[in-house]
Structures are given as structure tokens and as C-alpha cells.
């Protein structure tokens with residue numbers, strides 16, 4: 001029952017850690033800005049749309 005919430009919390013902590021590093025919102029593959037719309041939909045995403053397509 002708590003497993004889902006715990007997992008979501010972990011995702012948020014990862015996002016916060018990246019924010020502290022100044023890396024949040026930047027694609028880890030190509031370094032370009034990840035659209036805010038995508039970050040809002042998938043807060044833990046670390047790849048921009050085009051890199052997600054290429055890496056599958």
C-alpha cells in the first residue's frame with residue numbers, strides 16, 4: 001500500500017538532488033534543455049525527447 005508513495009518520494013528526491021547539482025532540466029545525453037512539459041509529466045526524466053527516441 002505504501003510502496004507506490006515511497007517510490008514516488010524516491011523519484012522526487014532524485015529530482016531534487018539533480019536540482020542541487022544544477023543538472024535538473026538538462027538532458028544527460030546531449031545537455032540540452034528538457035521541455036518543462038516533459039519534466040512535469042515525468043519529473044524523473046533525464047533525457048530530452050530526441051534522446052529518448054534514439055535510446056528507446
Ligand SMILES: [Zn+2]
Nearest residue numbers: 027030048051
Ligand atoms: Zn538529449
